[in-house]
Amino acid sequence: MVKRNISDIIESYLKNYLKHSEHLEIKRSDIAEQFDCVPSQINYVINTRFTQEHGYNVESKRGGGGYIRIVKIEMIDEVDEIDQMINLIGERINQRNANTIIETLVKHNILTQREGIMMSHILQTEILSLINPDEQEVRAFLLKNLLNKCRVNY
Numbered sequence: 495m496v497k498r499n500i501s502d503i504i505e506s507y508l509k510n511y512l513k514h515s516e517h518l519e520i521k522r523s524d525i526a527e528q529f530d531c532v533p534s535q536i537n538y539v540i541n542t543r544f545t546q547e548h549g550y551n552v553e554s555k556r557g558g559g560g561y562i563r564i565v566k567i568e569m570i571d572e573v574d575e576i577d578q579m580i581n582l583i584g585e586r587i588n589q590r591n592a593n594t595i596i597e598t599l600v601k602h603n604i605l606t607q608r609e610g611i612m613m614s615h616i617l618q619t620e621i622l623s624l625i626n627p628d629e630q631e632v633r634a635f636l637l638k639n640l641l642n643k644c645r646v647n648y
Contacts, residue, residue: 586630
């Protein structure tokens, strides 16, 4: 049996609700109580697993009647999704966020598993830092160009 940590369990729980709905509104304290964890654990899950790179938009309202709303970003087509990811990249991107973008595109069958692996390897810090000390800038440039080439196929 595979052991899952609490973050994986919370992520799975929230994504299960999002399978049947375009958005989900939660109270951080209610979810924390349900999973017997601290509310900051809920923040961690939302901040790391429900980002735009993963295909979600998160809105929050603080205060007594506050909530966290998680909205699935629905793309019209593959080109739209690639364009959305290119817009997220900006002028610099770290390796973790680049890998998240690639994993999301693989998960949505826009990139093949092989293409994703190749892109991830090309964009590794160890490789890019040999080209330029500002590896995040080089990574952003390369990733945007690779994704623009993928747009041609669609």
